[in-house]
Amino acid sequence: MSRWSNPQICPVQVARNFYFGGIQMVLVHLKIEASEPVPNHNRNRVFTVHLILFMFNNNIPTATTKGNENRGLPFPPRTLINFWVIQCHAVQLLCFWSNLNELRSGVRAHTEQRGDGVAPDWLVEAVDQQARPLWEFCRHLGFPVSLSRLDRLQFLASPAQPGPIREIYSELNGLIESLMQEAGSVKFVHIPKDREVFFEKDELFGHAVNEAFPSAVFEIKDAGNCLAAELDTAAVFHLMRTAEYGLRSLARHLKVKLKKHPIEYAEWGTLAVSISAKIDSLPSGRGKKKDDDLEFYRGSLSECLFLKDVWRNRVMHTRARYNHSDALGVFLHVKEFMTRLASRVAESNQT
Secondary structure (H helix, E strand, O other): OOOEOOHHHOOEEEEEEEEEOOEEEEEEEEEEEEOOOEOOEOOOOEEEEEEEEEEEOOOOOOOOOOOOOOOOOOOOOOOOOOHHHHHHHHHHHHHHHHHHHHHHHHHHHHHHHHOOOEOOHHHHHHHHHHHHHHHHHHHHHOOHHHHHHHHHHHHHOOOOOOOEHHHHHHHHHHHHHHHHHHHHOOOOOOOOHHHHHHOOOOOOOOHHHHHHOHHHHHHHHHHHHHHHOOOHHHHHHHHHHHHHHHHHHHHHHOOOOOOOOOHHHOOHHHHHHHHHHHHHOOOOOOOHHHHHHHHHHHHHHHHHHHHHHHHHHHHHOOOOOOOHHHHHHHHHHHHHHHHHHHOOOOHHHOO
16 A cells, blocks of 8 residues: 555546536546555556545535424435435545545654654644535534544644644544444435335325315325335324224214214214214205215215225234235225215315
């Protein structure tokens, strides 16, 4: 391994600046001068390395996105990000890590040649150049240990009063290690492409259902996220909660009255019996409107009873687990049920 004669021998020249997929890419040239001959470059100790650095434009959410303050990541949680975005952070991290290793090698070479002492000017300047962008990177990613190490490193390499070079070397070792450890603590969940359509979608059942049943909106969205994350039994659970909002709304729409408790505390079976009795007590008569009303109410109640007997009781009482095919079938049934209800029933027009 060659030793660098001076960490400042790596000036960065921006050769090209371009965009790809919403990501700003900066092609830079690193000019490196070695104090010893470099393999395959024996005639010249100066050579150029081409490197692509990735930087984000303003379209990429940051840690200061509204409603996401101090989350510790440069994008909000529950945000679908692609492979390129993850790779960009990884490349940035590797660049910082490589630069720190080169700086550490330079410090080691300096101490071997000149012994211990206070940090020389070139080291103070090199630490300042490396620390500032790295500090911002660690802040965005939420690396508290590395941030603490960087603060200590900058203190030791203060231009006003440089510290011992051996302490700077020790702090560089700790910083390199903490970067790797904290980077390893950042986890991502992969969403298969065929399930991406369910992830963080606000209107999986359509705008009409959201308008009619605002109380169910978050349950529908959570069910979709569970489908996307392959938490299929959990998806069925949220879908049954969604259907329950529909059942309660149907009961209130028909002005069902319970003797013992409010509708929101009633069991499905109790509500179903009361709704059925209410339907049977509707004024008799003939005509298309009467037939349409009975078809709508009885059809809605029948679908709800089907949901209860086939899925609701089983998932609520831990009698079954479901795979993706099962959960997708439940999703379609509940969507049809809620869409049917939304054509006539809504939370906003209930008394």
